Amino acid sequence: MAKNIKNDAITSRDENFAQWYTDVCRKAELMDYSSVKGFIIYRPYGYAMWEQIQNYMDKRFKETGHENVYMPLVIPESLLQKEKDHVEGFAPECAVVTRGGVNELEENLIIRPTSETLFSEHYAKIVKSYRDLPKKYNQWCSVVRWEKTTRPFLRGSEFLWQEGHTVHATEEEARKETLQMRDIYLETAKDVLAIPMLTGRKTDKEKFAGAEETYTIEALMHDGKVLQSGTSHYFGQGFAEAFGIQFLDKDNKQKFVHQTSWGVSTRLLGAIIMVHGDDNGLVLPPRVAPTQVVIVPIMQKKEGVLDKAYEMAEQLKKQGIRVKVDDSDKSPGWKFSEAEMRGIPVRIEVGPRDIENGQCIVAKRNDGKKETVALDEHLGDYVINLMNTIHDEMYKKAEEHLQAHITHSEDFNEFGDILDNKGGYIETYWCGDLDCEMKVKDEYQATSRCYRPDEAKEDAVCPCCGKKAKHIIYYARAY
Template sequence: MANNKKMVEAITSRDEDFAKWYTDIVKKAELVDYSGVKGCMVIRPYGYAIWENIQADLDRRFKETGHENVYMPMFIPESLLQKEKDHVEGFAPECAWVTVGGQEKLQERLCVRPTSETLFCEHYKKIINTYRDLPKLYNQWCSVVRWEKTTRPFLRTSEFLWQEGHTMHETEEEAREETLRMLHVYSDFYKETLAIPAVIGRKTEKEKFAGAEETYTIEPMMHNGVALQGGTSHYFGDGFAKSFGITYTGKDNKLHYPHQTSWGVSTRMIGALIMVHSDDDGLVLPPKISPIQVALIPVAQHKEGVLEKAEELRKALAEKFRVKLDSSDHAPGWKFAEYEMKGVPVRVEIGPKDIEKNQCVVVRRDTREKAFVSIDELVPFVENLMATIHNDMYDRALKNTQEKTFTATTFDEFVDTAKNKPGFIKAMWCGDTACEEKIKEVTGGVKSRCIPFNEEHLSDVCVCCGKPAKHMVFWGKQY
């Protein structure tokens, strides 16, 4: 490999400077480019192809659970945004405002949607009349804008792409079920498609979404021990319904307020893919969302029969995988480095000597393991290998998460761990926001990630104040 690396400009080492390593990958794998608009990114073809694969997989999961896609306006009149008090307080400070349209000053300014609860509520008010109209299970794929001071590609940008599900239900029980169902759709997707393990649970009062009764979250850990809020699912109760006057006639012939949820994931997930799996040679992509699954590289391609054989292999592989046969005039070593940088899970090399032996060389991107495989066995071999790569990537990420998850039962231990051991800390908590604030201040940014569904009993008292503990909480720094 040493030879190949010399041919491409090296990227910063992950252990040396994690932040610079991240932006190097983003740039050199050609995922994004910076734009002239503050905090907005250009998502380049390779980055967008990852997003399209993510979208297709999630969209199938949403449709299988009965959801329908819709499209709402991108603008929210200021008066509409203000209808739910907590919600507007949470979002107004980071809104972009349109004040001029078609050369005239607008009578009412319009916010570029930071999220669309208010627009969905306005629409639901018109189309929900009786229990027969429920549930409404809508989803929207779109871009949203939140004015950010400091930005980083995929992780925090003023504009980003996402999906937002917004549903309405007859009863609290149904809405709560939906909230958890979608959280589990997300965690299944993280595990089965992104090969990323995550802690899931409920956000504390302090960390929940503006306007929600409860927020559930999926929190994968990045390679450096920092958390990324990977997706959230909110139960709203009937708060928005009351603010917007949405009612339905129930089976009992009386008027009721419906119960609401919303849930979303975004292009941040591409940031998670980088920070969980990738290494000093570039991206490492899980097979299911990699735009190219097999890079097929002819060796000594000018020799008779090599390109013909390569094309034969391409055809056979293309029936099962997204294959790219690269017969450009770059040297094989340059190509090896290029597809390593792009995180392509499997490389297949075929040259004159391989053809003589009716074999080819198969190299995994994640471990660099190399195998000589009979051409007759190539397709089933690669098929098995893809499953193995996915599972191994998941297991390595899980191991990293477990190794960087610590326990603290005293405040000193907590602070010491927070300072010296990047990762999650499990600790008991009394339920008071004051303790969260103190922990954040003393540790320089550690926040509650979530109250997991399976709480452990680590001690009887809050790690911060010593009062009786109510919950076990995962704590950690975040992107």
């Protein structure tokens, strides 16, 4: 039996986490760079992970009454400027089209950095009466935000995402929608990505440009830094007033709609890599993995071995398992390393002696454990159960890592130590003032990730100013 070859093609995580991340992205063939800085190529394996996430989420969106649409790629400059806070947030990041065909354009067009303005303009046209409400639209697309510093999946000048935009007759309904979508994001993270999230509200400083309230989900990476992984916004009536989205209500009065938007992006791929990966490469949660099981034939030139491998693959496919046989002419050890680099959750080894004994060896990518399993009609069920176990184990490990890295502190002076030596979140109190939030940022380069309004205990004190605290807040260094 070929031995497991340690994959030393990549930097170790603890030596240089940033380099490890880039190595994994390249060696697992998730992406490649294009000739335009910040615009990456989503290679088949990386894109297939995104497709798995899309499939799950799209189904959830549709089950909850959302419809997909496609809005234009470009926004007239004047349209983007209609909502004041919004344009201030996005203007510095815009890619601008100034020529179309052979002519200079009369008005510059912005490649969408996000589409609130387009949806708002459309809703203003099609919403007339309470009968037209709610409208709950979503779109899958790419957006462009001109970034100076870029990293694959984490920050790019172009990224893939979904953006949901809804309008409602009442504030209550819109607020409910905002939280419902945040909850669907939490469930996706837990049930598909095997990632526990910290959730709460963004402070005014950190919230979305134009939003009244932003809810966020935040994931803790292996290196103790945090990645904002999805947001859901309640807009109140700001866009509705700016764009004139009005309806005639049942009481015969003209009213402005209440609006939400929410989005997650291919950043989620970055989260998967950095939460679960190890020094041998990717470790994929089974529900995201494009290939869930790789069958590696041992001594594949011996008669019957490859046939058996194909037969097993057919058997697993019938039960809906995404399986591949690695029948290339590489050595088994090499195949093992490749499967590890690509994070394939389950590896099955089968050779002549196994076939003779009516068994195969099943290895788990997440912890390397192996078991001998009978080659019979229960193999598919075994693998399905095993994948559920792997998912649960991966979630549990990430959850333990998260819990071990939320440090409660009420002493401003020890924040630096915690961030430098332990990483993760500082859980503390907050009076609600921007100055105190900025003090943490300026002193320790940590930002507020989210806060929980009015959850501070009775006698809590803001560690930044010493005044009475209202909220619980979480600070961390973030991507």
